[in-house]
Amino acid sequence: MNNATEYIPPKVWTWDQENGGKFASINRPVAGATHDKDLPVGRNPLQLYSLATPNGVKVTVMLEELLDQGHTGAEYDAWLIRINDGDQFGSGFVSANPNSKIPALVDHSGATPVRVFESGAILLYLAEKFGAFLPAGGAARAECLSWLFWQMGSAPFLGGGFGHFYAYAPAKFEYPIDRYAMEVKRQLDVLDRRLAEQRFLAGDDYTVADMAVWPWYGTLVKGQLYEAGEFLSVHEYTHVLRWTDEIALRPAVKRGRKVNRAWGEPSSQLLERHEASDFETRTQDKLTPSATAKP
Secondary structure, three states, rough: OOOOOOOOOOOOOOOOOOOHEEEOOOOOOOOOEEEEEOOOOOOEEEEEEEEEOHHHHHHHHHHHHHHHOHHHHOOEEEEEOOOOOOHHHEEHHHHHHOOOOOOOEEEEEOOOOEEEEEEEHHHHHHHHHOOOOOOOOHHHHHHHHHHHHHHHHHHHHHHHHHHHHHHHOOOOOHHHHHHHHHHHHHHHHHHHHHHHOEEEEEEEOOOOOHHHHHHHHHHHHOOOOOOOOOOOOOHHHHHHHHHHHHHHHHHHHHHHOOOOOOOOHHHHHHEEEEEOOOOHHHHOOOHHHHHHHOO
16 A cells, blocks of 8 residues: 555644535534525425435435325425535535435424434424334334434445545555455345345335435445446345345335436426326426525
8 A cells, every 4th residue: 555645644633625626615623504505396295405416316205105105294394405505504504414414304284394314314204294104113113213223324335435435535545445445345144135035125115215225335336336346246136136126116206306406317307296297297397486596
């Protein structure tokens, strides 16, 4: 390993605003709002503020699956949050999620609005609210929750670790890429061994655990995340690939992955979603001013 540019940490860390690569303009060591901007509110019970990153896709897939099951109370408005533009630092979004990360959900179905942030918490909240995609109790529920929280603990190594150093860091160095590649492959092996035994992560039934894991690890093994498929030899994980392909065929998954998507082929994008017919009638260039206005 080449240590010619070895970094020696200073006694006290200070923020270098120019150091941070692709996301330097939106990363900072403090929390809170940077500007005043209210969030739009539509007519549906559930208001989602998000972007179709893996964490955002978890929730739109869940909502579309609930609607497919006939839960009309799961109708939702999905508003686009452009994180590269700093929308997550608007005062309204910070009120919905003090952590300034997508997604954020506000439930207006009761007398008082309820905010829910962190994608895993949103999945659990919706599963309990509608009594769906989560076993009622016992060993089955414990298994499902274990895999749900496995994802929440594991994905930062995939995204903030491997993804950052492999795809986004301003300079590439062997040690961090090697370290996080090793961990991501270990995680894929964990999944592959489990899925060799069971159809879905929690057993025979499709649950919130699958909805949480699939947008990250499913897209990874299909070579769609960080363009790292060949580098990580993802073809080795045959059981993960089988599970990935099965989930990708679900109609709700096909719809959910389009919502709040602002890149790729126009046919893959639905910047906002306010009703089911939007999938047929709205295109990437039909976006209401309230969602596109810059701070």
